[in-house]
Amino acid sequence: MARSTRELRLRRHRRVRKNLAGTAERPRVAVSRTNKHISAQIINDETGTTLAAASSVEKSLASVSGGNIDGAKAVASVLAQRAKDAGITSVVFDRGGFAYHGRVAAFADALREGGLEF
Numbered sequence: 001m002a003r004s005t006r007e008l009r010l011r012r013h014r015r016v017r018k019n020l021a022g023t024a025e026r027p028r029v030a031v032s033r034t035n036k037h038i039s040a041q042i043i044n045d046e047t048g049t050t051l052a053a054a055s056s057v058e059k060s061l062a063s064v065s066g067g068n069i070d071g072a073k074a075v076a077s078v079l080a081q082r083a084k085d086a087g088i089t090s091v092v093f094d095r096g097g098f099a100y101h102g103r104v105a106a107f108a109d110a111l112r113e114g115g116l117e118f
Contacts, residue, residue: 009096009097009098010097011097012097013096013097014097015097016094016095016096016097017094020092020094021045021046021092022042022043022044022045022046022091022092022094023044023045023046024044024046024047025090026090026091026092027042027043027044027045027051027088027091027092028042028043028044028045028091028092028093028094029041029042029043029079029091029092029093029094029111029116029118030043030094030096031093031094031095031096031098031104031107032096033096033098033103033104034066035067036056036065036066036067037055037056037057037066037067038055038056038066038067038071038072038075038103038107039053039054039055039056039057039066039075040053040054040055040075040076040079040107041053042079042082042083042086042088042091051083051086051088052079052082052083052085052086052088053079053082054075054076054078054079054082055075056071056072056074056075058078060078061074061075061078068103069102069103069106071103072103072104072106072107072110073106073107073109073110075107076106076107076108076109076110076111076114077110077113077114079111079114080110080111080113080114080115080116081114083114083115083116084114084115088116089115089116089117090116090117090118091111091116091117091118092118093108093111093118095108
């Protein structure tokens with residue numbers, strides 16, 4: 001039986017999340033990607049709270065497209081700044097079942113350039 005692309009991604013995501021959790025000291029950066037947009041949240045899984053978030057849907061990022069590498073870098077730099085403002089320096093990267101390639105890899109590199117360690 002053929003599985004949909006979404007089902008396969010969710011299976012990969014569950015497999016990744018088995019070994020990964022965000023704590024107060026090292027929260028989790030969860031990345032979500034669609035064809036047109038990219039978004040991410042910094043999450044403390046112990047309390048289930050979102051500490052910072054950024055998305056290409058925001059009005060402040062309306063000038064960039066979330067569907068390309070430049071847009072992913074712009075969203076990551078905004079998220080890195082918000083993380084700094086919240087006092088977060090070290091995180092765990094959760095690629096969400098997406099391949100660590102293209103926009104997701106560019107997003108991670110831009111987070112590192114923004115001062116987050118992982």
